[in-house]
Amino acid sequence: MDILKKPLITEKISALNESGVYGFVVEKTARKPEIKAAVENMFGVKVKTIRTMRYAGKKKSRYTKSKVVSGYTNAFKKAIVQVADGEVIDFYGEI
Secondary structure (H helix, E strand, C coil), X not given: XXXXXXXXXXXXXHHHHHHCEEEEEECXXXXXXXXXXXXXXXXXXXXXXXXXXXXCCCEEEEECCCCXXXXXXXXXXXXXXXXXXXXXXXXXXXX
C-alpha cells in the first residue's frame, strides 16, 4: 500500500514551503504515524507535526446534447506535514 499518493502543488502550500510546511494527498485509510514514517523514509527528513483533512466528493453535473450527466468527484485525504527546522523537501530535484 502506497501511503503518499502525490504532493500538493498549490499557491497556498507553495508559500508555506519556505517555512518547512509541505502538503501531500495520502491514502484515505492512512493514520498520522504511518504518514510520518512514509515521509521520513522517502525524503530523509525529521517530521515535526502532521495535520490531516478528509474531503468528501462533491456533486457535479454536466449538460450534454441528449441529457444531464450527474456524478461525484473523488473523495481524498490531505496531510499537511511540518518538517524540523533547517530541513527541506525538494520536489523538483530530479527535473
